[in-house]
Amino acid sequence: MDAGEIGLALYQALRNHGSSVPAKTTAAVGLTEAEAEAGWSELWELGLIRGGRVPEEVDPIEPDTALLGLLARQQESLRTQREELSHMLRAAESLMERYRPTVLRESPEIEVELVTSDERKRQTLAEFNASITASTGSMHPGPLPTSEVLAHSIRADEELVERGIKVRAIYSQSVDSAPRQRKYLAQLSATGVEVRLAPQVPFDLLIGDAHTAFLTANPENPSEAAIVVRGAALLRSYIALYEDCWLRSVPYSAQAVGTFDPDGELTEQHRTTMRLLANGLTDERIARKLGVSLRTVSRLVSEVMRYLQADSRFQAGVLAATHGLI
Secondary structure, X not given: OOHHHHHHHHHHHHXXXXXXXXHHHHHHHOOOHHHHHHHHHHHHHHOOEEEOOOOOOEEEOOHHXXXXXXXXXXXXXXXXXXXXXXXXXXXXXXXXXHXXXXXXXXXXXXXXXXXXXXXHHHHHHHHHHHHOOOEEEEEEOOOOOOHHHHHHHHHHHHHHHHOOOEEEEEEEHHHOOOHHHHHHHXXXXXXXXXXXXXXXXXXXXXXXXXXXXXXXXXXXXXXXXXXXXXXXXXXXXXXXXHHHHHHHOEEOOHHHOOOOOOOOOOOHHHHHHHHHHHOOOOHHHHHHHHOOOHHHHHHHHHHHHHHHOOOOHHHHHHHHHHOOOO
């Protein structure tokens, strides 16, 4: 028998005997529970049975009553569909009539401005800092400006950090060479700015939220006019340059300031290892150059990194070059 015939047999048995436990009705019809499962599913789906007054029992429902229930459920389903369709139409209308025209009227903001006066520079930088919402990155080859300018810069960066802005700064390693400059780097790092030092920094650059950049019109004289570049399409190259410089720089550590002893005990083998590290050689190539084992190279590299207080091989090479050890 198919599901319809099984369902009909079960329904007739219920009509003849009244409320009953499904298992008892199934047995009365001469079916197994597995055979009767599809029939019971059809009766529930058509609304021809409902739960009885006694737990686990089911009652038969008149076909006319089941039909009215089926129509009522369909009517409720259609009402829900109408509401969902009305909501979708209102949303589509809002998207097409209010939001889409606004987007179509927008054009990517691409602008290059030459700022010549000091007052306009200060005003533009203040507006820039106020507009930052996520992150800012800067790089400075040096030398550093006056103490007054540095104090103002630290206050501005501190305000950004307090607002939850991620602030990064790259300075030339030459900046970390005098007490006043070291004090500034330590203060800047203490505010929460991520500071790094690089062997070479090409020019002054400030990038905000990947949509605005400040750079000097004449890298030879940063105090002259500045260029303001707006628009993500124009900033891609500057951002790529900055990120490359960031990866090639080493984290600044205020604790390491003044602790390096250039007159410490170093063998010629250590100095050669430093030079090879700075050139980017692997341990295997260093071992061949020195004519020693890999274990010896590993020991030499560890001693060099400990001596230089370096966190990585790359940083050790950079620090060795900075302190004139290679």
